[in-house]
Amino acid sequence: MKDKIVWKFPNAIVSCEWLSKNLNNKNIRIYDCTTYLHYRDNDPSLPYLVESGRKKYETSHIPHSSYIDLQSDLSDNSSPYRFTMPNLKVLSENFKKLGIGENFHIILYSRNGTQWSARIWWMLRSVGVDNVSILDGGFNEWIRIGLPTTDKFLEFPEADFTFKPRDNIFVGKETIIESLEDKNTKILNSLTEDIHKGQNPRYGRPGRIPNSLNIPFHRLLDPKTGKFLQIEELSKIFQQNNIRCENNVINYCGGGIAASLEAFVLYQLGYKNLTIYDNSLSEWATDDGLPMEID
Numbered sequence: 001m002k003d004k005i006v007w008k009f010p011n012a013i014v015s016c017e018w019l020s021k022n023l024n025n026k027n028i029r030i031y032d033c034t035t036y037l038h039y040r041d042n043d044p045s046l047p048y049l050v051e052s053g054r055k056k057y058e059t060s061h062i063p064h065s066s067y068i069d070l071q072s073d074l075s076d077n078s079s080p081y082r083f084t085m086p087n088l089k090v091l092s093e094n095f096k097k098l099g100i101g102e103n104f105h106i107i108l109y110s111r112n113g114t115q116w117s118a119r120i121w122w123m124l125r126s127v128g129v130d131n132v133s134i135l136d137g138g139f140n141e142w143i144r145i146g147l148p149t150t151d152k153f154l155e156f157p158e159a160d161f162t163f164k165p166r167d168n169i170f171v172g173k174e175t176i177i178e179s180l181e182d183k184n185t186k187i188l189n190s191l192t193e194d195i196h197k198g199q200n201p202r203y204g205r206p207g208r209i210p211n212s213l214n215i216p217f218h219r220l221l222d223p224k225t226g227k228f229l230q231i232e233e234l235s236k237i238f239q240q241n242n243i244r245c246e247n248n249v250i251n252y253c254g255g256g257i258a259a260s261l262e263a264f265v266l267y268q269l270g271y272k273n274l275t276i277y278d279n280s281l282s283e284w285a286t287d288d289g290l291p292m293e294i295d
Contacts, residue, residue, distance in 0.1 A: 030065035081279040092127040099156025111139035119260040128164025137227040187212040190258040198294030204285035207294035217258040252277035
């Protein structure tokens with residue numbers, strides 16, 4: 001008899017029902033992580049425009065939640081790429097200023113896909129913050145089941161923060177180049193099939209990193225609720241693509257956002273050797289010295 005598949009870290013996902021019962025818990029700090037991308041497929045030099053979710057937050061949000069702006073608060077804006085990870089020490093100081101620290105249970109949600117919460121979940125993990133949960137289904141599910149909202153703006157006071165860096169979560173192109181011929185490494189593209197096959201040159205040169213597999217990130221979520229699929233279904237998706245727990249898995253997408261969601265699911269399934277290619281195709285596809293593959 002096979003062992004039942006369960007979330008390896010069940011506390012890293014919380015339901016809207018659970019959060020609604022714990023809104024007044026002073027040890028919980030809730031953050032709206034929403035960012036919007038407006039794609040420009042006719043201009044690979046600028047594949048998308050970035051819109052902060054702050055205005056939507058100011059209009060309506062989950063009670064007792066604050067807002068995190070991924071681009072302005074947590075990214076290296078000196079980089080030519082959007083959402084590049086800053087120096088980990090700088091990142092930890094920015095989280096501290098936002099009120100994130102080891103004394104609190106951090107809840108992350110977004111309103112247009114769980115990938116934004118997953119990105120910040122991994123960023124927090126990279127600086128040693130582990131008591132962090134993603135709200136399953138995010139704001140859309142909160143609204144769908146009729147839970148209350150507010151427009152009351154909230155900023156948390158600065159928190160105590162112990163810097164405990166993990167340097168091997170986000171990687172650069174050098175790691176990808178070294179791994180291209182490694183038979184134990186699976187390079188996993190989280191983007192849509194048309195981009196993977198080279199039919200849509202959104203990020204510059206069409207195609208994918210050589211030898212990479214394609215599991216579009218949206219396949220991991222229920223299309224009606226935005227919640228994670230049942231864990232048995234998720235496990236089957238990766239097994240069907242011959243991705244095993246003993247593999248080293250490098251996750252990439254356009255800019256390290258969708259890849260973070262896929263890496264989060266793999267982490268929950270018990271995969272241990274996980275990395276995220278930070279700038280992903282935004283960097284790779286614009287560097288003519290790097291190989292691309294198309295169907």
